[in-house]
Amino acid sequence: MRNLLKVDGVGKNYGVFQALKNVSFSVDQGKTFAIIGPNGAGKTTLFKVMTGEVMGSSGRIFLAGEDITKTPADERVHLGLGRTFQIVRVFPELTLMDNLIVAIEARNRSRRSAGGWLRIKPNSSVLDEAFVRLGYLGLEHKHAAQARHLALGDRKRLELALTLAMDPMILMLDEPTAGMSPSERVAIIELIQKTREELGVTILLTEHDMDFVFRLSHSLMVMNHGETVFVGTPEEVKASELVQQIYLGKEMAHA
Numbered sequence: 001m002r003n004l005l006k007v008d009g010v011g012k013n014y015g016v017f018q019a020l021k022n023v024s025f026s027v028d029q030g031k032t033f034a035i036i037g038p039n040g041a042g043k044t045t046l047f048k049v050m051t052g053e054v055m056g057s058s059g060r061i062f063l064a065g066e067d068i069t070k071t072p073a074d075e076r077v078h079l080g081l082g083r084t085f086q087i088v089r090v091f092p093e094l095t096l097m098d099n100l101i102v103a104i105e106a107r108n109r110s111r112r113s114a115g116g117w118l119r120i121k122p123n124s125s126v127l128d129e130a131f132v133r134l135g136y137l138g139l140e141h142k143h144a145a146q147a148r149h150l151a152l153g154d155r156k157r158l159e160l161a162l163t164l165a166m167d168p169m170i171l172m173l174d175e176p177t178a179g180m181s182p183s184e185r186v187a188i189i190e191l192i193q194k195t196r197e198e199l200g201v202t203i204l205l206t207e208h209d210m211d212f213v214f215r216l217s218h219s220l221m222v223m224n225h226g227e228t229v230f231v232g233t234p235e236e237v238k239a240s241e242l243v244q245q246i247y248l249g250k251e252m253a254h255a
């Protein structure tokens with residue numbers, strides 16, 4: 001199994017505060033890896049260091065064997081690191097179709113390595129691709145709606161479609177079920193599974209919903225106070241007394 005992502009001894013200091021301390025883990029291609037831990041454990045900071053939104057203070061990050069520790073965030077996207085956010089980021093005034101067209105055109109421009117403006121009128125292959133991608137996420141019937149009118153579950157789907165339009169090797173999902181209703185949660189779990197199985201995308205996620213995490217992940221890293229506490233399979237994490245003591249208490253044994 002090929003090691004797609006490797007995080008090696010990563011630290012992040014904000015002034016004298018150590019938000020991340022010597023964090024190491026790796027993710028195999030085609031697998032789902034979850035990062036869990038209580039509020040303030042450092043999950044989002046770790047995501048930001050991996051995507052290049054903030055630079056780490058120490059350690060190294062490798063994507064498909066390439067050292068990307070100092071690579072700027074936008075280049076990391078083009079190398080195959082796609083990310084969604086706790087707070088959904090779409091273009092609210094644009095229709096779903098136009099949101100997709102913007103993402104596809106941006107990807108095509110970066111592939112051609114040329115700057116320049118969006119085409120006033122997208123060509124038919126871009127339109128076809130946008131429609132197929134909306135259909136993949138079950139949004140084709142809403143293609144003409146403005147994104148701002150969507151319910152949260154559909155906005156998350158759209159954000160996922162925009163991220164997938166960049167053809168990522170790794171999809172990073174920051175609390176994908178945050179704020180969702182139980183039925184929306186079930187739908188997003190199915191969608192993430194489908195994405196991994198059908199598109200072969202490796203998934204890296206943070207999440208507070210333990211049921212979701214245990215159903216979806218092949219392995220997990222538990223963090224606390226910026227440190228790695230435990231890495232293992234869902235069964236190993238559930239069975240770990242250390243994890244139960246410092247993080248989840250008794251609720252975990254029943255998840």
Ligand SMILES: Nc1ncnc2c1ncn2[C@@H]1O[C@H](COP(=O)(O)OP(=O)(O)OP(=O)(O)O)[C@@H](O)[C@H]1O
Binds near residue numbers: 041044046
């Ligand atoms: N820009 C910053 N400056 C200073 N401290 C920060 C900054 N960003 C995060 N922190 C601190 O780093 C620690 C880790 O925060 P982080 O948001 O990564 O935790 P988290 O595990 O994602 O929490 P949550 O589950 O609540 O999202 C917290 O104590 C937070 O206050």
